Amino acid sequence: MARKISRAWLLAPIMCCLVIPLPAHHSFGAEYDTSKPVLLTGIVTRIEWTNPHSFLYVDVQDDKGSVVNWKLEGYPPGVLYRTGWRKDLTLKVGDTVTVTGWRARDSTNLAHSREVTLANGKKLFLGPPGGTGDGGSTPAVEVK
Amino acid sequence: MTPKLALLVVATVAGLPPSVAAQTAARTTAKSATKSSIPRTRDGKPDLTGVWQAGSTQSGNWEEANSGLGVGGTGRNPSAAAFPSFNDRPADSEAAPYQPWAAQKVLEAFNRRAIDDPSALCLPLGVPRQALLGLFPTQIVQTPNQIVILYEYMSVFRVIPLDAAHPDDLLPSYMGNSVGHWEGDTLVVDVIGFNDKTWLAGAGTFHSDALHVVERYTRIDRDRINYDVTIDDPKVLTKRWTIHSSMMLREGTRLEEYVCAENNLDPGQYEKLLKEGVKFTRE
Numbered sequence: 001m002a003r004k005i006s007r008a009w010l011l012a013p014i015m016c017c018l019v020i021p022l023p024a025h026h027s028f029g030a031e032y033d034t035s036k037p038v039l040l041t042g043i044v045t046r047i048e049w050t051n052p053h054s055f056l057y058v059d060v061q062d063d064k065g066s067v068v069n070w071k072l073e074g075y076p077p078g079v080l081y082r083t084g085w086r087k088d089l090t091l092k093v094g095d096t097v098t099v100t101g102w103r104a105r106d107s108t109n110l111a112h113s114r115e116v117t118l119a120n121g122k123k124l125f126l127g128p129p130g131g132t133g134d135g136g137s138t139p140a141v142e143v144k
Numbered sequence: 145m146t147p148k149l150a151l152l153v154v155a156t157v158a159g160l161p162p163s164v165a166a167q168t169a170a171r172t173t174a175k176s177a178t179k180s181s182i183p184r185t186r187d188g189k190p191d192l193t194g195v196w197q198a199g200s201t202q203s204g205n206w207e208e209a210n211s212g213l214g215v216g217g218t219g220r221n222p223s224a225a226a227f228p229s230f231n232d233r234p235a236d237s238e239a240a241p242y243q244p245w246a247a248q249k250v251l252e253a254f255n256r257r258a259i260d261d262p263s264a265l266c267l268p269l270g271v272p273r274q275a276l277l278g279l280f281p282t283q284i285v286q287t288p289n290q291i292v293i294l295y296e297y298m299s300v301f302r303v304i305p306l307d308a309a310h311p312d313d314l315l316p317s318y319m320g321n322s323v324g325h326w327e328g329d330t331l332v333v334d335v336i337g338f339n340d341k342t343w344l345a346g347a348g349t350f351h352s353d354a355l356h357v358v359e360r361y362t363r364i365d366r367d368r369i370n371y372d373v374t375i376d377d378p379k380v381l382t383k384r385w386t387i388h389s390s391m392m393l394r395e396g397t398r399l400e401e402y403v404c405a406e407n408n409l410d411p412g413q414y415e416k417l418l419k420e421g422v423k424f425t426r427e
Contacts, residue, residue: 027231027258030424031413050407052266075218078296078400079279082206083218105422114217129217139254140233140240140346141247 028073032112034130036103040070040111044095049077049087056113056126058097072099072113074126084124095119102130181365182329185286190329190363192284192291195399196391199234199278203367206281206397215278231258233346234276237387240349246380253348255426259414262342266404268300268318270342271335271357272373273349276389281397291324291331296399304333316353318342331361344375345387352379367393 042060056072074080077087084090091097098117104110113127183191202209210219233240242250253260263269269277280297291304304322314321314337321337335357343349360372368390375385417424 027261027264030257030259030417031410048407051402052404052406052408052410055407075216076402078402079216079218081400082281082397083210083214083220084207105417105424106420123220125214125217125220129213137232139251140344140349141242141250142239143251 028112028128028130031104032102032130033105034102036105036107037130038101038103038111039098040072040101041096041098042070044091044093044097045069046093047091049080051076051078054080054126056091056097056099056116058099068109070109070111072101072111072126074113075128080126090124091116091118099126101127182363183366185288187288189286189288189326190331191286192331192361192363192369193286195281195283195394195397196369197278197281197394197397198276198371198391199389200392201368201390202392206394209392209394218279231261231347233349234387234389237345237389238385240344240346241382241385243380243382246350249350250346250348253350254346257424257426258347259417259424261347263298264408264410264414266298266408267341268298270318270338270344271302271320271322272359272371272375272387272389273343273345274298274300274319275359275371275373275391276345276387280402281394281399282391283399291333294399296402298404299402310334310336316340320355320357327360329362333359333361335359344385350380351375351377354379361391 040058040060042058044056045059046055046057048055048057053076054074056074058070058072059067060070061067075083081087096119099111099113100115101111101113104112112130114125114130115123116126117123185191197206197209197215200209200215202212212219214220240247240250258264268274274295274297275282275293277295277297280295282296283294285292285294289306291306293302293304295301300319302319302322304324306324306326308323310321310323316339317337318339318341320335322333322335324331324333326332336355338351338353338355338357340351340353340355342351344351344355354377356376358374360370362370362372364370369392371389371391373387373389375381375387416422
């Protein structure tokens with residue numbers, strides 16, 4: 001598969017400080033580390049429009065020239081549809097994309113995705129904000 | 145400056161989320177809403193039929209109302225205000241009045257970043273949590289004798305007979321047993337018969353099988369239902385817990401299929417984290 005561009009690098013710490021609540025499905029915050037923001041550019045190899053979450057797979061060339069397949073988790077199909085995504089139209093296997101997100105705590109090539117920039121420059125959100133999804137921003141009970 | 149706008153400005157200066165200010169403002173003006181602005185059924189009751197988005201105060205169709213940051217950041221403006229999470233108690237609500245031992249348990253679940261959330265096992269959210277979730281739409285179908293509520297999330301439903309008594313042979317359930325009646329223009333739904341496997345409104349907000357929820361649905365104008373809930377559970381709470389939220393009309397939105405078990409990788413991921421000793425808990 002043809003591949004272009006490609007850098008996987010950690011973004012500046014500014015992104016780590018975003019703390020915004022996440023409404024569904026489970027705790028992104030447990031699985032993903034907001035101190036590990038990633039910016040990935042590569043070629044889409046597979047798209048899973050599945051519940052409870054969708055997954056996007058992207059071939060990314062690292063600094064040493066090796067191609068690594070990243071797995072990016074995002075919103076489920078219904079949520080994506082309502083926010084402007086169209087299956088098989090918006091994004092296809094072979095397209096070049098740039099994705100922002102946060103890497104898994106176990107440092108595998110798995111990330112929670114946020115914004116996807118399509119080849120035509122259009123930007124869409126594939127997943128929720130980082131920083132929460134970790135059980136909420138405040139406890140339901142008062143802490144004394 | 146209108147009172148509502150003034151409140152928003154004050155809230156913004158005070159650093160409060162605009163949604164809190166908007167909710168408060170809308171509540172204070174609810175009483176003055178003209179009855180003629182509320183769609184009604186042939187029997188004169190407010191008509192709740194429609195597709196709604198919980199936890200929102202924004203008018204418009206789904207795309208318009210979520211064009212800012214949107215619920216869960218679904219919108220396109222990263223600088224717009226965020227909606228509260230279903231792992232948080234609603235913004236306009238008091239802290240959960242748990243008994244000390246129970247509050248500790250809630251806090252532990254919060255510190256474990258909701259890894260024990262029943263929804264991670266694709267289980268229904270229960271009441272009121274299911275009715276507070278704004279990322280997915282909710283459809284209400286109203287008839288003179290019963291109200292049916294369909295939730296896209298987890299594909300669960302509630303059938304609410306009106307002016308009926310709870311059965312005396314209830315089986316414990318996730319969504320409980322609901323019966324309703326009208327008090328003026330407010331639909332009051334009494335819910336009992338719960339199991340103890342769901343959370344109420346926020347990470348770790350467990351309850352017992354003694355849970356008793358009363359929901360009040362008041363359509364205050366064309367676009368909005370005020371959703372007010374009281375929660376009683378003498379086994380875990382020290383007093384009644386009251387929650388206020390809202391639902392906004394989303395014309396043109398259809399409920400999609402949501403088969404959670406299709407590709408649920410969460411339990412496996414959590415197990416992996418724990419097994420590998422990856423640190424994910426809060427200090």
